[in-house]
Structures are given as structure tokens and as C-alpha cells.
Amino acid sequence: MAIIEVRDLVKRYGDRTVLDGVGFDVEESEIFGILGPNGAGKSTLVESIAGLRIPESGTIQIAGLDPQRDRRGLPQVLGVQLQQSELPGKLKVGEALELYGSFYREPLDWRELIGPLGLSDKVRVQYRHLSGGQKQRLSIALALIGNPKVVILDELTTGLDPQARRDVWDLIENVRARGVTVVLVSHFMEEVERLCDRLAVIDGGNLVALDTPAGLIRQSEDRQQLRFRPSAPIDTALLIAVPEVISVQASGGFLEVTGTGELLLAVTKELDRHHVTATDLRLEQTTLEDAFVSLTGRSLNDRN
Structure with missing residues (x-):
């Protein structure tokens, strides 16, 4: 059963068409990957799904909700980790997690998230003192803390060392095992081959292929x-x-x-x-x- 439905999505910036009729379904408890060269429209696509951008035409449904019409209800079912995000510099890691958890009806215990993400010893550290990789891991925890049905992860392991990347992969597989649907934007082939059930390849604002990783390989010469x-x-x-x-x-x-x-x-x-x-x-x-x-x-x- 599809938990995300995208139909004929069009998005333009001036006279430049960034998404040109993109459409696909994402099934419940699936890890769905989005691949594409830089500038292909991937970030615009996931930001439209998250309700952060308004498309010119087309429809989006997430667990039956429209990202624009149901803006109050959407955060209760959707968690988002974007490529770039910032928090107040003096906000401590534990304070950020407590604050974000308070936004949701049934949040996860953030203490269960920070261990696999390597943040257990950073609870009292201010955000401004975190490294780039630690900020990235905190953003993943904040995306998951609301116990969402769907989570969007945009370049989730950028800036992480190889061991930290594999720890995060384990965490994502455990998240999916709880029934969470994951939409993953990545440029790491090893990452999408390990994690993703299916992949959508976006190029020039168009959906050029949709298949399993093995199926995409079979499609190629x-x-x-x-x-x-x-x-x-x-x-x-x-x-x-x-x-x-x-x-x-x-x-x-x-x-x-x-x-x-x-x-x-x-x-x-x-x-x-x-x-x-x-x-x-x-x-x-x-x-x-x-x-x-x-x-x-x-x-x-x-x-x-």
C-alpha cells in the first residue's frame, strides 16, 4: 500500500523547469532512494514532498495528507533531515532533543537515538561547538524523534567517517524494521545499494528510471x-x-x-x-x- 503518492509534479524557478511531471509511489515500510546528478531536482522534489516548496502543479499525498493543506497534521507523520540546517549556537544537544520532542504527541525517547548516533557524550555540548559530522547526526536524531510514519533523509551520511556512516546505516535499518518508511536522497552508491528497496533516478527534472538497484543494473547495457x-x-x-x-x-x-x-x-x-x-x-x-x-x-x- 502506498504511503506517499506523487503525481505529475511540476516546479519552476522563473523560466527554468526544475521538476517536469515527476510521479511515483512509495510503499509502506520501504526504503526508497532518490538518485540524480547535482542540479537534477532531487532537493526540490523532497522539499516539495515535505511542504517546504509549493509546486506549480501536480499532487502529493503523505499518509493521506496534503503537504500544503494539512500543514498542522503533517509534522506528526513526517520527519525531515535536510542537507543544511542550523540551530541556535548556544542550544545544547540535550536541550534541542527535549525541545523537539515536546512538539509531538508520541515522541521517541531521545536517549535511545543518541547512542547509535555517537552523541551520548555530547548531551551538554552547545550546538556551535559540534563538528560538521556531529551536527549531521543531531539533525538525523531530530528527524526521528517525533516517531514519524515517514522520514525524509537528504544526504544523511555526508561528513561522516566510514564507521559512523555504517552505524547510521544500522540505525536506519532498525528504523525501517519498526515500520517507518524512509525516503533517502544520497550520492553514495554503496549506501543506496545496501539500504534501498527501490530507486528513482531523477535527471533534468524528469524521472528517468524507477526500479530496484539490481533491476537498474539489469536495465543498463x-x-x-x-x-x-x-x-x-x-x-x-x-x-x-x-x-x-x-x-x-x-x-x-x-x-x-x-x-x-x-x-x-x-x-x-x-x-x-x-x-x-x-x-x-x-x-x-x-x-x-x-x-x-x-x-x-x-x-x-x-x-x-
Whole structure:
């Protein structure tokens, strides 16, 4: 059952269309990822869902609520952590958590949140003295403290070290296990592959793909790259003649063979026919990053 419904969403800034008819559903208890290059419209999309921006047209429903018409009821079901947020500099961590908890009918015990987020020893520390990563973790706690049905997390692990990032991933998986629906905007491929049930790829204000991470990989061109050192010289024309092979390049004593299908089996059979063995062999298959580039023509961190 869909807990978020987005239909034909259009948002413009002047003569620039940032969202151009975007629509999708998010199911209950799903971790739903939103991917896109910088400037693709991701933040505008989640800010519209959160009611922070008013679209020109289209409809949004979150647990049956309209973000614009139901502004009083929406915070009771929706928690939001945005890329940039600020609190008064002298406000202490514990004070912020107590304050935010008081806004909700059935808040979580904030003491249960701060442990996994590494903030247990920061309760009496003023906000202005927190590092960037600690401020990020506090913003996650504030998004979750209202015990929401849905939480939007925009670049939730930016600025965190690898161990802290994995601790936050564990926390998000535990949040989902309680029945919370998570909308996750991220540029970490490892993060979305681990956490997300489905991914929406946004590019140029359009929804260009919607599938599971594995499904997006299958949608992309099924290319593989085989890299090995031949035990004896071999004419690359022999390998290029193999139906599964697209190209062959020699580099530093290695051969790099790009192809499709049962590439490994086909190449090793051809090598065996000529009494050549592939040593130091490595097979690289299509990744989610490859699929993203195939769909958008750009890498995730491309600013142009």
C-alpha cells in the first residue's frame, strides 16, 4: 500500500523547469532512494514532498495528507533531515532533543537515538561547538524523534567517517524494521545499494528510471570487462573474432577485454585453443554506478 503518492509534479524557478511531471509511489515500510546528478531536482522534489516548496502543479499525498493543506497534521507523520540546517549556537544537544520532542504527541525517547548516533557524550555540548559530522547526526536524531510514519533523509551520511556512516546505516535499518518508511536522497552508491528497496533516478527534472538497484543494473547495457596477463603472446584479432567480445586493449603486459554474455567462458576457451593461460585474471561486471551513467550520461557527482 502506498504511503506517499506523487503525481505529475511540476516546479519552476522563473523560466527554468526544475521538476517536469515527476510521479511515483512509495510503499509502506520501504526504503526508497532518490538518485540524480547535482542540479537534477532531487532537493526540490523532497522539499516539495515535505511542504517546504509549493509546486506549480501536480499532487502529493503523505499518509493521506496534503503537504500544503494539512500543514498542522503533517509534522506528526513526517520527519525531515535536510542537507543544511542550523540551530541556535548556544542550544545544547540535550536541550534541542527535549525541545523537539515536546512538539509531538508520541515522541521517541531521545536517549535511545543518541547512542547509535555517537552523541551520548555530547548531551551538554552547545550546538556551535559540534563538528560538521556531529551536527549531521543531531539533525538525523531530530528527524526521528517525533516517531514519524515517514522520514525524509537528504544526504544523511555526508561528513561522516566510514564507521559512523555504517552505524547510521544500522540505525536506519532498525528504523525501517519498526515500520517507518524512509525516503533517502544520497550520492553514495554503496549506501543506496545496501539500504534501498527501490530507486528513482531523477535527471533534468524528469524521472528517468524507477526500479530496484539490481533491476537498474539489469536495465543498463550488460557489459563486462575481463583483465588478465596472457601466459604467452596471442594475436588480439583472435579474441576480437569471438562473438561475445566487443573490444580488446593491451596495457602494461595485460589484455583488457570488454564484452557481453558469457565473456569469461568464451575468452578462456579461445585462449585454451591456442595453449595460452590467463593469469592475474579479474572480471568486472556492471555496477550501479555504471547503470547510473548509462541512464543519465553523467556520473553522480558531475556538476555540469
